[in-house]
Amino acid sequence: MATVSYPGVYVQETAGGNRPIAVAGTSTAAFVGVAEQGPDDVAVRVTSWTQFVRVFGSFIDDSYLAQSVFEFFNNGGSQCYIVRVTRTDAKAAEVTVQNRAEVAGFKFTARSKGAWGNRIYLQIEEAGTDPGNLFRISVRLQDDPSVLPADFRDVAPVEVWDNLSTVKGAPNYVVDVLKQRSALIVAQVLGSNDTVQRGVHRGGLAPKLPLGDARSLQIGLDGDGFQAISLPDAAAASTDLGAVATAIRDAVKELHPLKASTITDTFQNFACAPETVDGKQRLVLTSGTSSETSAVLVQPGVTADATGLLRLGPGRGGVSEGGTAPRRPARTDIVQVGDAAVTKPVTAVVAGFDGDADITETTFRDAFHRLDTITDVSLLAVPGEASPTMMDFGTDYCAGRPLQDIFYIGEVSQLEDTAERAAAFRRSLNSANSYGALYFPWIRTLDPTGRTAEVRAVPPSGFIAGLYARIDGTRGVWKAPAGVEAGIRDAVGLVAEISDVDHGTLNPAGVDVIRRFTGAGIVAFGARTITSDPQWTYVPVRRTAIMLRVSIYQGIQWAVFEPNDETLWSQLRLNIGSFMTTLFRRGAFAGSTPSQGFFVKCDAETTTQADIDLGIVNILVGFAPLKPAEFVVVQISQQAGQSGQ
CATH class of the missing domain: 2.60.40.4290 (Immunoglobulin-like)
Structure with missing residues (x-):
């Protein structure tokens, strides 16, 4: 409250009751894998393929990381984190x-x-x-x-x-x-x-003598400060550079330190002598001391300047070297x-080495923890490391994060090229929570370098992560990233072509199939998680819940340490309710009215006096998820003919 002391109008700002909640990002991926170069101790955010190449290098033979990041950006991704894995015996070049x-x-x-x-x-x-x-x-x-240039x-x-x-x-x-x-x-x-050395100032070649009336200059030794000297008549009239050097030396020795910390040897042992280089002479001025701070600096005299003729000082050919120049x-x-x-x-070299040690699924799992403190990642993939163990590690990490804010995009291995093998891969998983999806088969694509016309099989996770980002941006995270709209860019073929019958066995098992359809091309045609829990069968349902959890968590931090009473509860209901209403209007929830699509409850029923005494406020948020129309059933009946009227 403003202090009032005189009659008039007082204006002050007050906080508004509504604190809008922003929708959390859902399409930032993290890729874990082997790269040609780059940091191997932190996760690095990249926003383009060009930046990836600059930091992590290009395509290499024993990894699918670069290829997958390339396809992530080509399929609609805009930013991702890279977690580089290296072998334990890898070395940096020195x-x-x-x-x-x-x-x-x-x-x-x-x-x-x-x-x-x-x-x-x-x-x-x-x-x-x-x-x-x-x-x-x-x-x-x-x-x-393999190719050395003639001259680097x-x-x-x-x-x-x-x-x-x-x-x-x-x-x-x-x-x-x-x-x-x-x-x-x-x-x-x-x-x-x-x-260390004695500070030195080497003049430029070929001084012009005699000096005539130009006979003054300023000398600064060892940081003591500049002092002016003026050469005698004999030196000014001499054409012998040695005589001029002696005159400069004698004049400097007559000076006294300006600072108490400057020792007298600086001036008393000062030297100045001519030096011959390639048949031409120059002056060399040397401090009387050898230390880190030793230095000889020259600048023009205030009047009758001689530095130009003597080729001394910067800009006139002179170069000073301090005590640490060596x-x-x-x-x-x-x-x-x-x-x-x-x-x-x-004197020594250490060759850079990629290493020979094995990289196991545990190596990749341990690398996940570089993401522990990063809060804007929502997708995770380990391209090409397709084993049941890796799939288990990935989904367990996502489900085990404190905020459970990441979804794992997994894939079967390249060897699983039939429906039977893909189904067996799915059955071998030990962990089957709703924080991951499994894709089959691998995708064939052209060599992105353009060096060959060969078609290469590439794991689908990079393509799919980019597809997720594209669908999120155009339709929303609640739209299943599948169907004829979910075309896979850059795909020219598949390792396995699946029939409707085979697809019918894989879909209920939680294997998301990538298929080719006439008129639609190669598309993602599955949107199930690997869980058996019917509430979380579909990818968009789980990812919508992740988005809500993260958005609300980030959006109500202001409530911490606020008074825990009805005023706070009503503000929370208002803020979260407004956020949920906005999403409902965008089509994020099922139902024809907001009350059918979601609810927000925060009152004396959710937060009892016992909770208040413990400093706890409880908020209950529910939503009616949109589930994809996975099976479109059309019933066709024959209409009996009717006689005309």
Whole structure:
């Protein structure tokens, strides 16, 4: 309540009574499987096939994950999570290189495990800015492992990281930059990389002498701050670079530190001398100390500037190297991660390896738990890992999640290519709850890479997950993802063509058949879960219940710790009732009126005084599910002829 103190109008906001509940997503899938590359410790959200390829690589021979994700997006899916499984003995490609002082200083490692990392090549050179202290890494990928380009520098880099530093804590610290931003490599600065030097400033070649009236410049040593020096007349008139160097040295030695922390050796041991490179001379200015903070910086004098003629300072050809400059990785035109020869500057390599260890159903089951903290997944599949054990693991995980918010899309194995074998597969399941559906048979599709004209058999789970997403978007989760509307895109054939008689034995058993029909093509023609509980026979009924549970759970979090009385109960009835009414109007429930389609009860009957004392409010929500017209029976009778009038 506003504090009133003067006559007038006071305006303040108050919370509205209605808190709309949003419909939870129902079509975000999670795929678990073996990938060429990518993180193997977290579930990664991807929103396109292009993003999947960038993070997890492309198609590989011993896995159906990439193919299934490809078909998920082609059949209507818009986003999914990828859980990559790797073998226990898989290794990430590594290369250790020397620093500029020829000491092993850096380890560059492929971002994830696998032989794919052996195709990474690095080029290490000077940075675009401050080339005396920073460096640049260009990352290239060998497209075909069997074909080496004549010169890798002709291959366009896929990543370029410029102006990197070896100073821990700096915003451009190489370890942090690559860890946070690179999709291909990470870096480690080794403990042996502790070389320091005396800070140095190398001028540009061919200074112009004599200096004449241009005789002043400013010197900054070891971070002490810039101080001006002015060269004597003799040095300004000399054409001997050595004489000028001596004059600069003597002038700097006359200076005193500006900071108490700067030792006098910085100035007293300062050196300046000419150096000859390719027949041309330049000045080299060197700090009197060797430390991490040692540095020599030059900038123009305030008046009578000599830096241009002496080729000193940035922009005039001069380059400064600080005390830690030798810690930069050695310059190299190309070094291969994981497969480089151990010769300078490479000191060690570890080849990337996909591994030989077996991957079992338990491996995939354990990977499910990377989804434990993710709340926007609603479908789960393990493409190609089609065994009764895997089906049991999948449905048990979905049913065992705290919110029971995921539905498992399972499949028979490729070997189950007859109705009898598919039925036997279904009978072998130990767990038959309503949180999963079983699809048969596998689908034939063309090679998506276009390299061959061969037709390949692919597990149906990726196609079906995309189909679920498509039907959810156009009709709603309460519409069965089956029928002539449920066409399978990219399908050119089936591993098994099923007759009506065979279908009649599989459907009651809970095997959802994919069939080919004239005029409709290849379609999903089953929508049953694997449960024997008649309340949850149909896929859309179970998935609608999941949607309601998640939506209401997320939509009434505001009620926690509110006063537990009729005011709260009425608000809950209003909020949930409005949500259910909206769904009813969209055709989500059976019945011709809202009261026939659903009810929401939250009052003194559902929440007793004992419940209130325990801090509990009970809400009862019921709905009349829409069940698909699975069997359309048409009765045809012959009408007896009638005489005309």
